[in-house]
Amino acid sequence: MPIATLKQVLGEAKKKKYAVGGFNVNNMEQIQAIMLAAQKTKSPVILQASKGALAYTNLVYIKHLVLAALEENSNLPIVMHLDHGDSLETVKKAIGLGFSSVMIDASNKSFRKNVELTKKVVKYAHGFGVSVEAELGTLGGIEEHVKGAVKLTDPKQAIDFVDKTGIDALAVAIGTSHGAYKFKKTPKLALELVKEIAKNVNIPLVMHGSSSIPLNLRQQINRYGGKMPNAKGVPISSIQKAIKYGISKVNVDSDSRMAITATIRKVFKKHPEKFDPREYLGPAREEMTKLIASKMRAFKTAGHAKDYRVVSLKETKKRYR
Numbered sequence: 296m297p298i299a300t301l302k303q304v305l306g307e308a309k310k311k312k313y314a315v316g317g318f319n320v321n322n323m324e325q326i327q328a329i330m331l332a333a334q335k336t337k338s339p340v341i342l343q344a345s346k347g348a349l350a351y352t353n354l355v356y357i358k359h360l361v362l363a364a365l366e367e368n369s370n371l372p373i374v375m376h377l378d379h380g381d382s383l384e385t386v387k388k389a390i391g392l393g394f395s396s397v398m399i400d401a402s403n404k405s406f407r408k409n410v411e412l413t414k415k416v417v418k419y420a421h422g423f424g425v426s427v428e429a430e431l432g433t434l435g436g437i438e439e440h441v442k443g444a445v446k447l448t449d450p451k452q453a454i455d456f457v458d459k460t461g462i463d464a465l466a467v468a469i470g471t472s473h474g475a476y477k478f479k480k481t482p483k484l485a486l487e488l489v490k491e492i493a494k495n496v497n498i499p500l501v502m503h504g505s506s507s508i509p510l511n512l513r514q515q516i517n518r519y520g521g522k523m524p525n526a527k528g529v530p531i532s533s534i535q536k537a538i539k540y541g542i543s544k545v546n547v548d549s550d551s552r553m554a555i556t557a558t559i560r561k562v563f564k565k566h567p568e569k570f571d572p573r574e575y576l577g578p579a580r581e582e583m584t585k586l587i588a589s590k591m592r593a594f595k596t597a598g599h600a601k602d603y604r605v606v607s608l609k610e611t612k613k614r615y616r
């Protein structure tokens with residue numbers, strides 16, 4: 296590697312019963328934090344950018360930041376994944392930038408329309424050797440443009456969906472939710488449903504909306520002038536059970552945002568004289584590195600980078616021309 300497809304990485308994960316975090320990135324510090332954590336724990340990595348991240352970074356910046364990550368980490372398999380692609384156009388844009396994996400999320404459409412669009416994306420993406428993740432069922436919560444009421448994945452429909460579309464990974468709705476204000480109480484996930492879908496569907500399963508909303512980070516944010524209401528995330532223990540039952544990719548975004556915000560708030564409050572961005576972005580990056588490393592250990596990704604065949608950087612760069 297370093298560039299790997301989602302199919303390769305999740306195929307390994309599924310076989311060995313661990314999961315790989317899908318960590319969202321928008322800037323240099325987040326990419327560095329994830330890569331540092333991956334180096335520390337010797338983990339395969341999925342860097343993922345949403346449509347919003349592509350817009351925020353003006354496309355070309357995210358491309359070169361990822362290239363930098365590839366160049367700096369030639370010993371690690373790295374998947375560059377589009378999170379929640381909403382159309383064939385967005386998918387084409389991502390593949391044009393060199394992404395090795397895309398998600399098409401048409402889960403808010405009818406089953407027939409979801410199949411129709413997903414199939415088109417699969418046909419296009421597979422032509423470039425790019426993997427496709429799609430979603431069936433709908434998660435609750437709000438994250439950027441993703442809104443909706445909960446509808447758990449129907450296991451019978453899942454078989455049909457995978458058959459008809461030819462996707463490489465299936466995002467399932469099992470009671471998790473996007474964003475930082477997911478639940479008032481600790482959620483109960485539909486773990487039996489994971490088991491049932493995994494039994495019937497022969498591709499890796501993905502859970503979205505899986506931030507844990509750590510209490511210490513929320514408290515730190517509020518202690519230093521922030522205002523995050525009481526909310527619960529998905530406990531690590533539930534995620535670990537879901538992994539045991541067949542989940543191979545776990546998406547995390549809010550927790551990274553919280554680690555960064557909690558750290559920056561603390562620096563600002565304790566050292567109001569500081570104004571050099573390195574003095575707050577540096578510590579923020581360090582906190583995010585710790586957080587991501589702990590997830591890599593909890594998801595049992597740690598130590599698995601060595602399972603992959605490493606290809607030359609030149610090969611990798613061909614994709615990024």
Ligand SMILES: [Zn+2]
Nearest residue numbers: 473503504546
């Ligand atoms: Zn998501």
